[in-house]
Amino acid sequence: MVGYYKKHSYYYKKPQKNKKINYNRRIILLHWLAVFVLVLIILRLFDLQVLHHKDYIAQAGSLHNTKTTLMPLRGLIYCQDKDGNLIPVAINKKIYTLFAVPKEIDDFSQTTKTLAQYLPLSQEKIYAKINNPDSSYAPILKNIEDEKLVETIKALKLKGVYFEEERSRHYPFGSFASQTIGFVSQGADNEVKGRYGLEAYYDAILSGQQGVFEGKKDATGRLVRSLLSREKEVIDGISLITTIDKNVQFATEQALADLIKTQSAKGGTIIVMEAKTGKILSLANWPTFDLNNFAQVEDYSIFRNPAVESRYEPGSVIKSFTMAAGLELGKITPDTTYVDTGVFQMGNSKIVNYNYAVYGKVDMRKVLERSINTGAIFVEQQIGGENLRTYFKKFGLDEKTGIDLPNEITGDLSNLEFPKAHPINFVTASYGLGLSVTPLELIRAYAAIANNGFTVTPYLVEAIKFDNGYQEIVALPESRQVISPKTAETLTSMLVNAITNGYGGKAKIKGYSLAGKTGTSAMAFTDKKGYSDEYYHSFVGFFPATNPRFVILVKLDGPNSINVASYTVTIAFREVEQFLINYYNIPPDEK
Template identity: 30%
Template sequence: MTEFRAPAVELARFRLRVVVAAVFVLVCFGLLAARFHHLQVKRHDYFLTRAEDNRIALLPVVPHRGTIVDRKGVVLARNYATYTLEITPSQVRDLDATLDELASLLPIDGRDRRRFRKLYEESRNFESVPLRSRLTDEEVARVVSQRYRLPGVDVKARLLRDYPQGTTASHVIGYIGRITERDVERIEEAGNAANYRGSQHMGKAGLEQSYEHELHGTTGFEQVEVNAGGRAVRALSHTPATSGNDLELTLDIELQKVAEKAFGDRRGALVAIEPSTGGVLALASMPTYDPNLFVDGISTQDWKALNDSPDHPMLHRAIYSTYPPGSTFKPFMALAGLETGKRTARQAIHDVGYFNSGGHRFMDDKIGGHGMVDLHKSIVVSCNTYYYQLANDLGIEGIAGFMAPFGFGERTGIDLPGEATGVLPSPEWKRKRFKKAEQQRWFGGETISVGIGQGYNAYTPLQLANALAALVSRGRLYRPHVVKYVVDSRTGERRAVEPEPLRQIPLRDAHLRAVLDAMVDVNRTGTGKRAFKGAPYTVGGKTGTAQVFSLRGQRYVEGRVRERLRDHSWFVAYAPAENPKIALAVLVENGGFGAQSAAPIARQVIDYYLLDQRAGAPAAEDEEGAESEEGAEGGGEASPATPAVESATPAEEPTAPPQPRPVPQPAAVPAPQPGVARSTR
């Protein structure tokens, strides 16, 4: 059968197929071109950065930490060069085998390995990770001689923190420690993650913590070209780090040493302030600790020794622990009586040895009383009855209102972390403090206790020293500070930390003079005269004794009470009285009478500061000698936490006062001779 073809139709079909194929090819090429344009043009910067990230690594350059010196330039915290053994994981084929090999060359214990593993997990593959620090010259030689067969292992020189004064002023200076995961979270929240790249340490306590932003510096960066395996090939650029700023303190480290040595093995605190500026001259908290233990990670043994010690050496007693001020509160009470018009300087009371209020008998320390007592004598002999009556007349609201401007019951704002608020008691405070309605009620007997610095009163040694500084500077209250200058590491410019007046308390000169003159006579003829016998300068002060637990009307005999339950010893002082250059507060935990334990420490500190000598104060009198003096002088000072009460009604009995922060107090130990108040100075 013959097949007929139409050439024209075939040609049309062929052309159609060619056109379709051409369009398909053009569309494909168009899609490729569009994709190429998208990748090469629109997303050029993104992929260039990705490529550079694969080729270039940014290695952090850790800045040198700023140094800390005292007011005379004595170094308190510095950096020193040491050799560290480090491993770059990207250059090591078998990490465990390398660690075992290194352990055969020099001592590497389990703690070193655990710390290395933790740092390795947190580091980038091309960064070196420290395994051991403080290598000796012999250990360095061993590693270097075998380095040819230990790829990725290197010995580097690094700077570590050093505290050359050891335990001296450790609570003030603080310490640095390794950055933890919690620290990392806080750094990221603050937006400082980039500035801490490569840093392994940061401030953990004291000035190291509060001035971390000044001391740390600015991290630099080094651009390094790396190969596909993550190994560095060559350095491309270098941005140097900026060292941290230095700190110059108001602290006198030699005065600090005198203060700490004066405490011996006793627990307590001392705060010395320059009244005209608020600069802290000495800030001792005893016992102390060695901050060098924390620099490279404290050992379990050392930490257990510090943490389990009954003396709590890590506790910053000067700014964190709160105590009843005892009779050191009386000069402020006397001034309150004058300023409010409740008393005049010449107005006297007849002290018969007790004060009756609401059916309660609040006993004085001296049986039979002190006779006729005016304001001057009340401070010199520390007459409790005078202040029982004054507190009753002022009322708790009047007391709290007058004391608040002096900074009692509020943070001073010192440039150190961890400051406590303290307690300035008032009915409002009690309503907030307690939940039960019966506990929220304020009793009249509690006001009487507050008047002699007991009851719910609880202040830090720093608060008491700063209040005294305001008193002797005619009512000007400063924010205490430890740093005097911040020195710029680049320019050397010294940026002063200017004295910051918090408020001016309106006080009449005549009233101030009446109180300050009485405080001078405390150390001439009163309860502090033994400690300052023969002093070549005029000094004002006030002894104080704070009860640790309530005797419930029984007689306090120090020798029959366990050491941790004995009264705390207080002494506040300023000198020279004509133009005060130093104001201080001294607390000796469980030290007994204020004149017996705290006053001699104050004498040694003031002697050194004013006379530049370390001559010790006269030996403290024993209890028997102090008792005999009390009888001759007409009374020491009594300041029980809950004054001895006769015929107390149970419903009206004051709630037990809060215990001091430092050491949990065990149950009260009863003493004989009920119905007699303590005899304290």
Template identity: 30%
Template structure:
């Protein structure tokens, strides 16, 4: 028998229903509050996304041009190869055929390298095709011919997307100046190193976009809303680099590094009056289109160390102790201060002790009374230390820094090092002595040449200029030459030119001189410090010079650890002369003495004259140098 429903029970059920309904309404109100008030912008954007389509219009990356208007870097169309694994009929067959075709696009030194590359390519493609994805990327940067070769395979489930690719028409020419373009963490192209990195913002431009209204099916509405913002292409950059000179310099540098068994080499050619970098080369070099190992760890990239050296612009990023080329700066400071004149004399009677450490000449010989001209001709360490102490610690540091040492030059390239010049109040007597002939300090090749330019051009320190023009669609922005400051007087500059000319004509460099041409310059051979001590078998060889009559260019040649000889006079000097010979022919520079002109000796030939003096070396120069005076390379 069914029990009757009591009024109390019925009321409870009604109450529960009312409470449930009220809670439901409350939840709905709260939800609507979050959607319409707190989440208004979010849901408005989602709604707009359903009815508005956004397309990006890519901007064209700017070109990089040589001073003679050749394209050194530009952008061309390339193709990305992708696959749809779920559509492929035979993954193994597709991986085999694609890896074989992609391998055929690469040039190898031997069959073993080709097979290893093919196996790695096959493994990567096979693994990608077995991913549980609808779309996978297989390769990029393919040109139209390579695209056609892959299309001819007739593989179902692969396709191509058009994409811009950076192209370097001259190959590896000026690669350290240019840098390269690769994908950043977001997958967007970005410049790294060189001009590509330093001026990435100017080169990359700004992408545009198209916004159009569409219906519920995603189709454009013909009479709907439409907005277009055009892209702004990147700026073109015109460099001071002369394509022909750059090519000559790179070719000669490669020959020189190989001939003299050096680890690396750098050559810089500049206009001393404008600061223009006419050529800047390093060897080893690299291909800016090959950055497949960029960003890999050393475990992933077995040649990581080698690649790092190849990609490093040694001319601006590698500091070293320049050695006796710095004597020209020390002497110019003394001349400018009026402390010495070319005929001033000092006594070279034997080794000299500073702070309980002994300074000696590079060859252990001593010459009695010597003039300042003879100091430069014989690269006399005793004399350089004497001039340094005559000038004084405070003044020598001030002059060196005014010459631009110990600070970046400001050139528009990524990765410039500052070098090191110690503060005057920290210098001991031995520090001042060694600094005066270019040891116990560090600088980059560019800093050394730019400082030397101040001696050549009348006494002004110029900011090195490698970007001459920035070109937009409707205007050209000229980058003017910039004088940073006066370092020495015009009179001191003229005096130094005369002395440096005598240093070459009467010094060790005369054995490889360009016959018929006056040359002013200075050699430098400096031992490389290893574990706190100078290693007599490892040197950096440098020659820096110019033609004093025309002053058309200045040039620095630096070789790291040449094995054929430790002396700059037998390595850097003949290489400098060979390049200078090319340059006088290229520029049509008339000889100072036409009757004396004769063919230049081959750079492979070392003077057989038994009386020919060797270039100064740091061997035996300083005995027991304190560790804090030695700079790690």
């Protein structure tokens, strides 16, 4: 047993000796590992300090601290067609700036020669731009839109030659609805802002929110994001879905252009609006301009939208509201008669009918049918001047319509207010002189007749569209009642008669009932009292009169051919009406 334990003791001590040997081996291994790492470090330092010293010095020198504003993408603007398909009318187009970092270029002559093969610049001009070895940035060509050219030059992989991508506002259809859409421009702070139209009214929504980057930027302008950089997120703008129908807008613009040319007029406006909702399908003005080239426009007044930013004396189209007041107050009926002598005298003021016509005993239907001035005065005399003013105000002839466009003004009824409210002012106002309205106020007032006596709020944007496709419908103000449904129905039948048997007959299309009224008025001088020898022509109507769907206004400024509206604006009205019938496949409502 003792021998066993000695043997055991011997073998017990032997492992202690092997452990010491293993420990020494580890020390040696760690030593050589340290030597290996040291060699790697030396080799890396040799690479940095000797082999690629110049490259890394250049790269480090190209990085610099920056605090950069990150610009959001502006929201798009869409119009639609009758099927609800969206068509962009204001987009963000990619444009490029070709630039060089001269300090990175090895051979200026060869780089110049290569670029000259693809650019609309001579070798001399290119060389002059880039021949500055100490420069970090040398722009060569700006506002490049040709994507193929960009890709071609990128494929050359020219050292020190880069592209900088930006976004520029672009309007695919040029002058399409120009005053309504508006445009953007860059301010003194380099911030892009909407200047007119929807671009201005919805600028806060379209613009989005700028971001900020604080960190490093390399010579090519690229931001170098790292753990040390700080960034505030940029939020892109929200897009607009407008009520404008592309095809209706094109049709009305063409009808207006034809009218302007045929009548040698100075300007005009056509508006198409849904009678029961206020939805604007078209708003066409003349003169117009190319949204992509607004900087070339010399007369800035063209940027203004005359449908909401200018007022005029409308003439006989106002007689509808004079008649509405008389009917609503129970002072007249369609069968009420008076004897027309062709003249109305108040003090030294003498008012006559168009062409000095004398009609004798006539009823109220005839007054609208023949647009008799003394008939409108007769109604005013029955209801009184204050009631006339009250109903003009109820129809909104001196208030903003609430449309989503900037710089809207109101009509002017100040001649009917104290201290200007002389009796003769109410007399002339009854047939549309001595007061002024905007075209949009006028079409809105007619829509109230078509809509059973309730006003509508005209609008141009029906939804906003987010990047994820979600759409949010824009809420509209509630309507108000200005006349009873019975009065609206009676007045509509009188306006139908005015078209069928009166001066508006050229606007009527067989099989479709139409209610409306023409108006001709002299242009007032802008710099003095009195009227010029130029005229405004107007026609406002709605159809089908039995169940009104559309209200259309046509206004012509200063035609040089014919001086009565029944032979000018009615033709353009009919053209637009026929298009709408065909486009929307509207069935006839008359035999």
